Amino acid sequence: MLPGSSYLSARSLRVARLRGKVGLYFVAALSVLAGMTDAIGFMATGDFVSFMSGNTTRLAVSLGEGEFALVLRIGVVLLAFVLGNALGVVIARLTGRRPWPLLSIIAALLALAGLLPLSWQLPALVAAVTAMGMINAVVEEVNGLPIGLTYVTGALSRFGRGLGRALLGERRHGWRVQLIPWTGMFVGAIAGVLLEQAFDLAALLFSALLAAALGLISLKIPRRWQLGYMPR
Template sequence: MIQYDRPRRLFAIALAAMAGFIDAVGFLSADGYFVSFMSGNSTRLGVSLGTDPARAAMPAVLIAGFLGGVTGGALLSRWAGTLRKPVVLAFVALMLLAAACGRMLGLPVLLLGGMVVAMGALNNTFQRGGEVSVGLTYMTGALVKLGQGLANALAGQPNSGWTSWASLWGGLLAGAVLGAFLQDRLPMGCLWLAAAYCAGMVAIAFRLPSDVSLGES
């Protein structure tokens, strides 16, 4: 995060906000399961396997869908080359459109499937050396780096960029607040808005091509 220029950092924050929005909508639509936070689903899977195996199917399917989204997004990013960002985000937008259609048609499999695949694919947006460099749908690493940066600041050491990690987390939190608000008040429209937002991110991504000088693959 801190190694990127300001436009890319702002772009990452905007995408993290979208991830928070979708995860909040998914959480409220899936009885407390997640469409982007797979650590939480993994814990729920383990609890279910240990106490009530019949309830393990839901988290297992969501984890599999997320993994499929990551894999599909990674393959797309390899194929797209320097156009990785817009191509991956276009795929995310299509999956969000599918989720919106699933809600409209009363098809929960399409609703949740579209969201979870979209969130998995989204994490391929920022890469260095073929590896994810900024996790957009999970914030544990960002909070760890934020805490380490705060420790450095309190110790009088140079600024290690902790404000960038704080902004990334804040973006996801703000998106989650808005997602929960609209899911409660505009449940049939919130995913259409998310898909439109993602389409806007595709347009912006064309202005942020991969830059070898920044170490992007």
């Protein structure tokens, strides 16, 4: 072993652990934002803002029952989410894969949704859904572990499979951290319920403030780490 190589290896390990810890804290905060926004949108409009599995089931049920106005509404929501994801990747690439420009746009969309009159419910919903699609491009993985911010079914599935392997005596790392986005979304949803009860759809302004705050916080994350979190 070359002189100093053991020191460099230990230092690299510490940096990797710190990068992972910071990334997971950031994921937790973003999941709180997603959960908060989803709960506000669902309570105020009856539609999911980030839970597209639920909206897909609702689309099928509405189609089967012949509720074509609802089919069109949910179809628009699903399309907005897909386009939001696409825009998130495009904007991330065009801005040099930095979180803060993306989070600034997300904050603006959520603020717009919160400021629109209640009679403009569908445009407000589309703006919020687009924002939640875009947020998935803020963090895609942490230290090689896949992360989902607006959907936790995959996280719970990965946690459950990891638990099964652990019960069989296999030692694999990373499966426990899948509870972080689930916990963040759950806590955020509770906050969203309380905010919606007090402010109705205008509660999305609190989501906008949180998104803007996370954009500012992201400026403190080392540039190399940001590149590792965001889509390539």
